[in-house]
Amino acid sequence: MLKYYACMTNPMLNLKGLVCCKYIRRAAVLIKRVQVTQLELGMFICDLNCNWIEHNFLFSKFKIDNPKDIQKIQSMGIKEVSIDTSKGLDVLSAPSAAQVKKDMDAKFLKHIEELSEPLREVPLLDEIKTAKLIRAEAKETIKNVLTDVRLGNQISIESVQKIVPRMTDSIFRNKDALLGLSRIKSMDEYLFFHSVSACVLMVSLSHSLGLTRQEMDDIGMGALLHDIGKVKVPPEILNKPGKLTDDEFGKMKDHVTYGYEILRKIPNIPETAILVTHQHHERFDGTGYPNKLKGDELSIYGQMAAIVDVYDALTSDRCYHKGMQSTDALRKIFEWSQFHFNPIVVQHFIRCVGVYPIGTLVRLDDQRLAVVIGSGKRSLLHPTVRVILNIKNRAFLRPLDIDLSDTKTICKIISWESPADYDINPFEYTDLLRK
Incomplete structure (x- = not known):
């Protein structure tokens, strides 16, 4: 049932086919979105509505049977959660999670339709080879x-000072090359690839925000080194294949703090x-750490950095x-910009990443499957596939x-698809893996 609930969304934003009405009605009744101030003992949480790495509950779905929960x-700074009223107490005045999601999707769609993306100066295929060498x-x-x-x-840090400007240059030429490559990661080398991806995303975001070239290079250096303090975390905690205890968290x-002390x-x-x-774990509403900085x-x-770090963590596979x-x-980033992130910076982040990045598997309205191979010339919703x-x-x-984005094209995207459902590696159909 939850699968059907999760699929109910705007067709431009991931409608996985038409959903049976009986499932929509049932989900709307059972799953509700409530403020954390409304939580009571006996309620069943089915979605904590936060970045998975930022909570250390053993499970993401559980019944509240202790006030300490x-x-x-x-x-933790969580503002809203979803509850399953079939498994616990209800809040009669709370809206259904499906309606909240529908409203948020409508806002998201309206938001991204207003964003535009400039043309690239260098063709993607011409930049990929250089970008691969730089990324390696x-x-x-x-x-x-x-x-x-x-x-x-x-x-x-001489090597860092040399490589970051080269990454910046590549992004100036065509950011889709490094951004696309940054999506291809090895789960076994998460820390290294996360650092490189954060650097690419931060420099791209800096470009979108119109910061100076010196700021872009300095920001890129900080992003490449932002998790340097993790080498001081005990390996059994850093590499633990499961949820951390409160002490481990x-x-x-x-x-x-370790990273700050090292760089100083x-x-x-x-x-x-x-x-x-x-500051990459601080939050705009003051709920982050280590200093709970606000605004x-x-x-x-x-x-x-807060936005980039969460986005890359959300989109990365771990064991x-x-x-x-x-x-x-x-x-989710857009939704959380109500609380945790600066909405203006989020707007620029969405613009620079694109709603359908290279390598995204999408369904067209004529029931053909396609892979996104480049950004659109007209809007973020109309890439090249x-x-x-x-x-x-x-x-x-x-x-x-x-x-x-060609006005003569009659087909359009109605959803993204999971590559696992088709046993497909979409990157094999892009130019990113071309020798």
Whole structure:
């Protein structure tokens, strides 16, 4: 039943086919969205409505049978949760979670339709080869830096100072190359790829915000090093394949302070880079850590890093967590901008990432399956796609590229699809893996 509830959304934003009305009505009655101030003993939480890595409840679905659970939820900065009224107490005045989601999707759609994306100066295919080399070098750079910290060696950031400007240059030429590559990650090397992805996303966001070139390079340096403090976290906690205990969660959060202390000892490191590292877990409403900074107390660099860090965590696969599709993650970021993130910065982030990033598997309204291979020229909702499959008979087609922003094109996207449902690696149909 929850599967049907989750699918009820705007067709432009991930409607997984038409949903049977009886399931919609049933879900709307059972699942409700409530404020955390309305929580009581006996209610059954079915969605904590927060980034999975920012809570350490053993389960995301549970019945509240201890007042401490309510206190813990409130202390984490969560504002709203979904409850299943078939398994616990109800709040009669609360709206259905389905209606809240529908309203949020409508706001999201209206928001992104107003965003535009400039044309690229360099064709994507021309930039991919260079971007691959830069990404590989960036990965080795952060790996070497973290190894030096772990071994207690003198830290040199010369390699970081060299690679970040090259990443910035690539993003200026065509940001889709590095942004697309940043979505291809190895679960076994999460920390390294997360650092590189954060750097790419931060520099792209800096570009969208119109920051100076020096700021972009300094921000990129901070993003590449933002999790440097994790080398001081005990490995059994850092690599634990499951939820952390309260004590372990506290020690994990210490990585921010460790990182700040490490960077402070490096000569001539930009203050901007330190702010990115020290504030990437702060939140705009003051519910983050380590200093619970709020609003303007939080630097613009910290506000940016908070969004980027959560987005990349949401979309990454871990041994104990399957990453979200990018479109769903952007929806959650947009929703949480009511509380945790600066709405203006979120707007720029959505613009620079795109609603359908390269490698997204999408369903067209003519029942063909396609892979997004480039940003649209007209809007974020009209990318360039490569058609690969007839959904009706599951027959593969001769690949055909379609620019959905072309006014002569009559088909459109009605949803994103899960690659696992079709046993497809969508990146194999893009130019990103081309030798």
